[in-house]
Amino acid sequence: MNNGQTIALIGAGSMAEALIAGMTKAFCRPTDVIVANRQNRARLEELARRYGVRVAPNAREAAEQADIIVLAMKPKDVVEAMHTITPALGATPLILSLLAGVTTETIERLAGRDIPVVRAMPNTSAAVGLSATAIAGGRFAAKEHLEVAKQLFETVGIVAVVPERDLHAVTGLSGSGPAYVYYLVEAMERAAADIGLEPEVAKPLILQTIIGAAEMLKASDKHPSVLRREVTSPGGTTEAGIGVLEQYRFQEAVIACIRRATARSEELGSALLAAIAEA
Ligand SMILES: NC(=O)C1=CN([C@@H]2O[C@H](COP(=O)(O)OP(=O)(O)OC[C@H]3O[C@@H](n4cnc5c(N)ncnc54)[C@H](OP(=O)(O)O)[C@@H]3O)[C@@H](O)[C@H]2O)C=CC1
Numbered sequence: 001m002n003n004g005q006t007i008a009l010i011g012a013g014s015m016a017e018a019l020i021a022g023m024t025k026a027f028c029r030p031t032d033v034i035v036a037n038r039q040n041r042a043r044l045e046e047l048a049r050r051y052g053v054r055v056a057p058n059a060r061e062a063a064e065q066a067d068i069i070v071l072a073m074k075p076k077d078v079v080e081a082m083h084t085i086t087p088a089l090g091a092t093p094l095i096l097s098l099l100a101g102v103t104t105e106t107i108e109r110l111a112g113r114d115i116p117v118v119r120a121m122p123n124t125s126a127a128v129g130l131s132a133t134a135i136a137g138g139r140f141a142a143k144e145h146l147e148v149a150k151q152l153f154e155t156v157g158i159v160a161v162v163p164e165r166d167l168h169a170v171t172g173l174s175g176s177g178p179a180y181v182y183y184l185v186e187a188m189e190r191a192a193a194d195i196g197l198e199p200e201v202a203k204p205l206i207l208q209t210i211i212g213a214a215e216m217l218k219a220s221d222k223h224p225s226v227l228r229r230e231v232t233s234p235g236g237t238t239e240a241g242i243g244v245l246e247q248y249r250f251q252e253a254v255i256a257c258i259r260r261a262t263a264r265s266e267e268l269g270s271a272l273l274a275a276i277a278e279a
């Protein structure tokens with residue numbers, strides 16, 4: 001448990017909520033958390049009601065009370081946010097950036113001083129304590145800063161410490177990853193309707209299939225392809241189904257998807273740098 005440090009979340013969207021839901025169960029008390037956004041007051045009140053966190057009238061006031069500042073706005077909004085909070089930063093706050101593609105160096109530059117920054121890429125499964133998070137420290141982040149970030153994210157799932165250059169790939173893989181699984185489930189639900197199953201029958205079967213397969217992957221030391229073959233009887237239904245996935249180049253599509261998401265992370269970082277250079 002965090003020793004009473006104040007954590008300010010600047011940004012109150014889906015990722016901020018997932019983190020609040022997870023960390024207020026195990027990392028800190030709800031009242032240690034203060035949340036601010038740009039304009040959506042109703043959203044802040046909703047978070048306060050749901051999790052018992054404090055809300056601030058603006059980002060500056062949240063930041064000036066904080067030991068740890070979590071940047072949870074979209075990358076395009078970070079310049080404005082940093083401009084607002086920088087004058088209010090205390091002596092030694094730790095900045096924890098969740099922003100896809102944005103380097104610790106860019107955050108340091110926006111802060112205009114040698115400030116400890118840890119860049120993290122969690123995912124929204126933090127809300128149920130199952131995030132897959134990777135973190136990397138910036139130039140001024142000491143071992144203890146990385147350790148605090150690790151402890152925080154361990155309360156909402158597993159944490160890997162990686163070289164910062166790997167965070168683009170992590171973003172394409174596991175940051176966006178839950179959406180790929182939800183997309184698969186959407187397709188399975190549509191297929192179930194097509195083949196005549198009622199949603200109330202199909203939905204729990206789909207969910208349990210996903211959970212069961214994930215648990216099998218976790219519990220077994222077999223390669224996924226071996227587990228797949230164990231389902232696939234020669235001449236049976238699975239072989240027929242997988243044959244269609246192969247025709248549609250399913251694996252190639254997934255690989256291209258993750259490569260594109262990774263490249264997009266790089267683009268987001270570069271676009272922000274270009275915008276800063278122009279300003
Ligand atoms: N969603 C995800 O699965 C993941 C997201 N991330 C990263 O987390 C960050 C947030 O993503 P997400 O939660 O999806 O975004 P959302 O669009 O859901 O939320 C963005 C939030 O930022 C606030 N905001 C915007 N500008 C400012 C500002 N200048 N000062 C204070 N608050 C501001 C918005 O407030 P308002 O509504 O008032 O404008 C809003 O609360 C992104 O950088 C993303 O890359 C990382 C991992 C996973």
Ligand SMILES: O=C(O)[C@@H]1CCC=N1
Nearest residue numbers: 100171174175176177
């Ligand atoms: O889509 C995005 O840009 C963010 C980063 C990872 C997940 N959501």
